[in-house]
Amino acid sequence: MSHVLSAGRRALTDTGEARGTLIDGIDVRTRIVVAVAFAIVMVSLQDLAVLTTGLLAAFFLMLSARLPVARTLKRMAMMDSFIIFLIAMLPFTVPGDAMFTVFGFPASWQGLRQAAEIALTANAVILALMALVGSTEPVTLGHALRRLMVPEKLIYLLMFTVRYVDVLQQEYQRLRMAMKARGFRPSNNRHTYRSVGYLVGMMLVRAIERSERILGAMKCRGFTGRMPLFDTLAFTYRDAVFATGVTVFLACLIGAQAIR
Amino acid sequence: MSELIALSDIHFAYPSGPPVLKGVDMCLMPGERLCIGGHNGAGKSTLLHIIVGLLRPSRGRITAFGAPRREEKDFHEVRCRAGFVFQDPDDQLFCPTVAEDIAFGPLNLGKSRDEAMAIVDEVLERLDLVSFRDRITHKLSGGEKRLVTLAAVLAMEPEVLLLDEPTNALDVDNKARLKEILLSLPQAMILVSHDHRFRGDVSTRTVVMSHGRLVERDMHCTATDETG
Structure with a gap:
């Protein structure tokens, strides 16, 4: 690490x-x-x-x-x-x-x-x-959109996407590596389609679970639906x-x- | 030469990072259970990734199953003959059910669906996990996930096992069960672990990763014998 x-x-x-x-x-x-x-x-x-x-x-x-x-x-x-x-x-x-x-x-x-x-x-x-x-910068963009009266929910979506797209990317890479380690080579057959389908499905399930954990952690720190955004615009x-x-x-x- | 895996003078650094491995030499003989210890971030997991070609060293030679391995094509064969159990079971389990996940490897080896399912049943029986067969993988507990990943790798009938921190997040009972399973397996294996007691119970030889190199160490010796 x-x-x-x-x-x-x-x-x-x-x-x-x-x-x-x-x-x-x-x-x-x-x-x-x-x-x-x-x-x-x-x-x-x-x-x-x-x-x-x-x-x-x-x-x-x-x-x-x-x-x-x-x-x-x-x-x-x-x-x-x-x-x-x-x-x-x-x-x-x-x-x-x-x-x-x-x-x-x-x-x-x-x-x-x-x-x-x-x-x-x-x-x-x-x-x-x-x-x-x-x-x-993506985060500054979020701040600016907030000041431009864009609905907060959309801004939070943007902010969370910016924060977690990298995490998902890494999770995808690790799963792909593990598949490779078990001899997986993509080709044009049912086994490949099924496996890729499982991969995508598993990423979705994990993303939902992760989001619930994150929400839980945020609630533990007093999250009530609003995030403070500090900017210097x-x-x-x-x-x-x-x-x-x-x-x-x-x-x-x-x-x-x-x-x- | 009868060694299964031999590394010589392996050098490796992650992009824009300091060198992690600085001339690693290692060999694995049949029937050996080689344990690799060392600090966090010493490069133990990296070494396992290099053996199966998921990472490529900047320098050095890798010989596996009697042939030098250089390209992706060579490593595909290594991956089919050496079973890699990842540090985090969640990285490995991606199919909806346990049976499907275990069948994934045999299917990659070109087995038919029926043959793969027969292997699944046989492996589950051998590891005493039959009740897990149709469970949902992401709902298993940490210890259960670990045992299933081991089953998934054993289903490919590997000649060598590579285990990356297999005792991570295991309680005493599951650790004992894992130890029992590992000791009953005929395969040569490389175990990366910083669990002293587990290493002592399982290994036939222990080496320590230190300053980017592997140093032989008597497994009962606790003094830090670090000759970089």
Whole structure:
């Protein structure tokens, strides 16, 4: 066990993201509100040039938050894999001028346009979210959401997930190791499916039992349904400057959309 | 050479941690019950994980059942021939019922469902655990879990047993029962334990993990004989 104790594990509040960046100095609440506003504006835009400007702005945010570019874009691509079917199907399902046909199904220019709109919007929003909200410490995010009047139950859910996801991960790894030690090698057969099913089932049962033990331990320390959350959030002039800048930019986007 | 397992000059460190093992040499002969003692965090469990290839040493040679073992493929065979009883029984039991958990190993060895079930009954009978057959694994007591994990490993008919702190959380009765079972088994075994008395009762040879190495020690000697 000594390696666990002495390896200098990251603190729970440490996201490993860069410090002292432009984004880092801005209050988390401002960042959340700005990210939500940005998302709403992006969804309401239709012009491809304006949308591209929004995407570029999101790129700029990513760079100024000093997120690792390759890893962030990989995450963005993972999100894209969820909508790839929608985007691939749209040209075939939207009626309009035929571009080409596949097995007798026409692909329309209008559909392609809509697909491009969705792809630009989704990627811009996810990039902005990762740059603004994803770079915060999970615990700080919880504090900020609390101050933004998000229901406490949801915040506790977030906090407990942050705290215990690692514990579950370790439990999973230990069980997998023990299975391996008894000669288990996954392949495509019933034995494998059954065993993996048992593994998942056992993790669920243990998670429920663990949660009951944790609740018991919390009750023993006087828990009555509320957790004290201490935070040091404060608005500064930087928040005002940042919020104003973003508002002006978003207004420009809306204006450009209106003109076209 | 007739040794079952031989380690030579094993070095190991966990990622971003200090070295845990610094040149371990060890061999296990047939019929031997080798006990490994040592402080918490001395690297005893790590050593067992290395023998079955769940961890890979940064340096050193592992020979098991007459062949050098280097890759995952080699270690799969080691895991099928050496039964590993984990420190925490909860890490090992994951099937809903005792019978299914015991059948898991034999099924991995390619036995049919019927053959596996026959093995389950035979092993439970041998360890006098027949009444446990259809119990729910996560509702067993700590001592019961320990005995079932041992049964699950014995069901694979291993040539060597590796036991990591088998007496953890066992009461006097269960400890005596475990001792009786271990002494009745013909297999060679490596026992990691810091329970002095248990080691003395069971072992044929005792070594101590100290400063990342194994040091031979007379099992009745209590003086700390640490030559790093």
